[in-house]
Amino acid sequence: MPLTDLRQYIEALRSLGEIQDIDAPVSLNLELGAIIRRCNETGAPAPLFKAFSDHPSGFRILGAPGGASRQAGRQLVRVATSLGLPPNSTGQDIVEAIAGSLDLPPIDPVIVDDAPCFENVRTGDDVDLNLLPVPLIHHGDGGRYLNTWGCIVARTPDGSWTNWSIARMMLVDGKRMSGIVAPQQHVGMVAKAWADIGKPMPFALALGVEPAIPFICGMPLPDYVNESGRLGALLGRPIKTVRCRTVDLEAPASAEILIEGHLHLDESVQEGPMGEFAGYVPLEPVMRRPVYRVSAISHRDDAILPVVAAGEPVEENHTAWGIPSAAQILHDLRAAGLAVTTAWMPLQAALHWLVVTVPRDWRRRTGIEESKALCEKIGKTIFATKAGAVVPKVIVLNDDVDPTDTDELVWAFATRCHPFLGHANFDHIDAAPLLAYLRTSEKVSGATGKIVYNCLPPDEWGEILPIRASFRHGFPPEIVDRVKQRWGEYGFR
Template sequence: MARPKDLRAYLEALQELGDLRTVDRVVDPHLEVGAVIRRSYETRAPAPLFTDIKGAAPGFRLLGAPGALSSVPDRPLARIALSLGLDSGAGAREIIDALAGARTREPVAPRLVESGPCKQNVLLGADASLDRFPTPLLHEGDGGPYVNTWGTIIARTPDGEFTNWSIARIMMIDGKHLTGLVLHPQHIAYVWQQWADRGEDMPFALVQGGDPALPFISGMPLPDGVEEAGYLGALLGEPMELVQCETVDLQVPANAEIVIEGHLSAERTGVEGPMGEFAGYRPHETTMQPVYTIEAITHRDDPVWPTVVEGEPVDEFHTATGLTLAAEALTALRAAGLPVTTAWEPFEMASHALVVSVAADWRDRLPGVRTDELAERITEVIDAQRFAYLVPRLFVLDDDVDASDVGELMWALATRVHPTGRRIVREGKVLPLLSVYTPEERHAWRGPRVTYDALLPSAAEGREPRSSFRHIFPAEVQQRVLETWDA
């Protein structure tokens, strides 16, 4: 199967897998759309494609759960793998290796083209309004309809030296105005702050649809100065094709479904939130955030607007943020020369934990090093990364455990993590959306982070063999059982 290069080719790939369900009946954007998408996550159903949304213009469509776990039994990561240009049967380690491997390659700069599908319809002035688009209220109690949950915000520093592609939630105020989270140390806040310090509104473009890899990489915690567009080119092996915006000096993917252009205010005058979030709860609080003013909208004929309804695992926050953060962790640990095989943010732990798997021969590669010393070295590398404030718990495990297998991981954590000892606790910056912290810690953006040394002792120290079919029986016995199993 060829790599799907835009959202429509991606929908065709999902249809071929049996992982897409078209919803032709009229659905209400007030909570019903959100409830259908939410239930699709919790039942591992095919991705719902809504074709008749009450109040939206005829032909306008909405795709739910675009990057969630697949309904195909033997291909749980199919939506993720297809989005990233891999075979639909790719497993966790293969996906992480692909993401981490691309970080070591030279960026492939995007290419500017004259036009593209996103320019099929151009709305300017008063016509540039979201009133005709599907704008669902996703959770009961949300502060308003959230129109950006899977789209990419494009912004550039005033000096033109750095262009950021990122994801942040954006809430609709009215057809012409939006507000959304602009939080430090995220790069969108870095860019916005430079404009705000000059007393100027920030030009922006908000992209919905396009290459299915785009949202995953827009949520990746890349280091300062690394641009998502070039990394995407390295990952996919070809440059992204961009077109010039209509009203702002920014370039956007030519194959996007919808592009919203305008300026983000230099002042925080919008009341944003609350919104049901990735931890699995809906907070009560609101914050003051900048306001987006829409000046132009371009879109394809019969556009498709992808939508995520965050909540209890597993949804796109857990898949996209978890995978890309783990890949960035693996990149940093490999660069430090540490004997790790992979990293993983377990989806079911709601992006509240990172597992680092250590190679079986790590003692040969680091003679004389104790488990606590290795755990300390790993902790120092992770703490030096800009995403460290997103990782309240770090588990260091032997790689005999497949951390992406939730049953195997739970067994290992229960039997290898000491109840009170073998841990490294330190204080530092934390993301206030992490529900594990107290209200006081969340308001202060500061709290404890912990590393658990769950490495087993060496064979010389009395390491006990695993008592399972795969580990405690000779290979020839396993083979004989497997060959005669059906009989």
């Protein structure tokens, strides 16, 4: 059965050993964030907090909703379960499923008359964001962050494009929030369209939605593509939405908490810093960001707020942003006529690496003769896309390497990458300002240098590859099978 709300998802994870109920009261002031961070870094089950020492009862918090698992063979069980795939799906399985759906026609959402989030509704003067359990997640954060895993709904003034996205939102006071609204990001583009006609942008923030939605919100789809329709194509069914009470928008009907209001680009407050996907709390001076003014808060009884504690891998930026980004890039590379087996953003590289693998006969399939020329075309294709704007370093390997296996990837990069020959360098390319190593001038300009590491064999080898001295590659298949079958007979567990 499809998982159409957060509570169904939690029970599915519970049956898979991926939920840890926490009944002991926990402080929203750093303790909760520290628990989530430790769960991220150890692969522990997702913590479900039921009581808080510094906030009244009536709400729960789910931490690490899309994090990685320590279960053998099921590292991505939360990702796979969220997307309706088998729990033992590999990274390559998930990327292929998402990439394949991009060629399917969209399935647009359907509007329903009512939703459980309207069990409790506050509008106007009754609005108070402080009634929600908003945590201080990291030591060094500039404030408490309400939105770390929610779906922001925005629509252009002409109604032609409805965008779903994720972006951090910090609590300012009982009726205001603030966060990054980058002009090159989709929510920034929609907000500018409203500002151009002299109006604030209506928005809805749906928190605690059905589990697949954050993954499409984190996917860098092309401009003017509706995320809701693409998610419908991936799941093979329409997403249910419901009309908001105070703005002319439809939001996911599965929301545990629904916040409505308007984004004012002409009003700003200090926002941040916040621990982010690269694994650091930035040292830059506090920035002024636009203000979200809230006109309505609705929530279910005993509502559940999902919380992501961004930082060192692996956390949801690396799964819900990195994996869909790899799928989009894989689709784009294939559409450009490149023979690509897979694309993968290694979770431990915190969105700073992308690996592209190609078959040994890539010359015959592409008509490109030199490996450097192939790397140059791969780089030009990737860096011209929205998904590629984040990626600063691309690694190109033969597809005998599994890029989702970090041990294998490190070995292959170390032994196949020439120190200075064959790489494709790109100057002054668009870059995400949150990349960890950027200089101040690069952050201000939004551009930096990027590279495609050529880890393919020397061109003089042709299609010949050396035999790998490993169990999987270094023995005849019948010997590999025999050893696997007799493993217990040898005395191994």
